[in-house]
Amino acid sequence: MSKKILVIGGSAAGPKAAAKARRIDENAEIIIVQKDKDLSMASCGYPYYVGGFFDDRNMLISSSTGVVRNPAYYMNAKKITAYTETEAVSINRAEKLFPAKNSSAGKHWICLTTP
Ligand SMILES: Cc1cc2nc3c(=O)[nH]c(=O)nc-3n(C[C@H](O)[C@H](O)[C@H](O)COP(=O)(O)OP(=O)(O)OC[C@H]3O[C@@H](n4cnc5c(N)ncnc54)[C@H](O)[C@@H]3O)c2cc1C
Structure with a gap:
């Protein structure tokens, strides 16, 4: 069974950690939860x-080749699922669940963080 890795925060450190995790484990399921609208903001x-x-504000969130680092970029380039405008509101370590609030949809949903 592949590992599930949850990264909370998607500015500088979060995507860096997620990308490093992907380099270490090509099979892990990696999820970034980012409260803000932008990912990898410079x-x-x-x-x-x-x-x-x-x-051009997109220059603040683009790769060196000019590709905007949005959730589609993370999925296509690194097989990482990124949820933006989504805040982790707590972590239930015992049940390995965590509720997160999506600001645009206004709803809570649950991700399993580990097998
Ligand atoms: C104007 C400015 C200029 C700077 N200039 C430099 C510079 O020249 N050189 C330099 O080295 N550094 C500079 N910095 C600092 C650098 O940007 C920070 O060190 C860096 O952003 C830190 O990144 P981080 O990912 O650790 O934290 P943050 O950038 O704080 O990112 C944390 C992210 O986590 C998200 N988050 C928080 N809680 C939750 C939650 N519960 N659920 C989901 N998401 C959550 C936040 O929304 C945020 O996007 C500058 C910063 C600013 C603002």
Whole structure:
């Protein structure tokens, strides 16, 4: 049975951890849960965007080849499932469940995090 790996947070550290996990285990089921709308946001570039050095906001969330790092990118490039605008609200370690709240759909759903 393949491992299930849950990563909470999808800004800088989360996707990095998920990508590293994928390199270590090509069969694991890897899930990123990200509260914000964007994944892999280059916060360090914000001042340049706000300061008008560039006006394409997608540059803050794009790969070096210009591909926007959205959930489809993570699935296609790394076989990682990414849920955006979804907040982990608690972790039930005993039952290996965790409820998460999707801000746009406004509903809670449950992911099994481990076999
Ligand atoms: C304007 C600015 C300029 C910067 N410049 C530099 C720089 O030049 N050099 C440098 O090294 N660093 C810089 N930084 C800092 C760098 O961006 C941070 O160190 C980095 O973003 C930290 O990444 P992180 O993933 O650890 O945390 P965060 O970026 O804080 O990401 C955490 C993510 O987890 C999500 N999250 C939190 N709780 C939950 C939950 N319960 N469920 C789901 N998701 C959740 C949050 O929404 C967030 O997206 C800058 C930051 C800013 C804001």
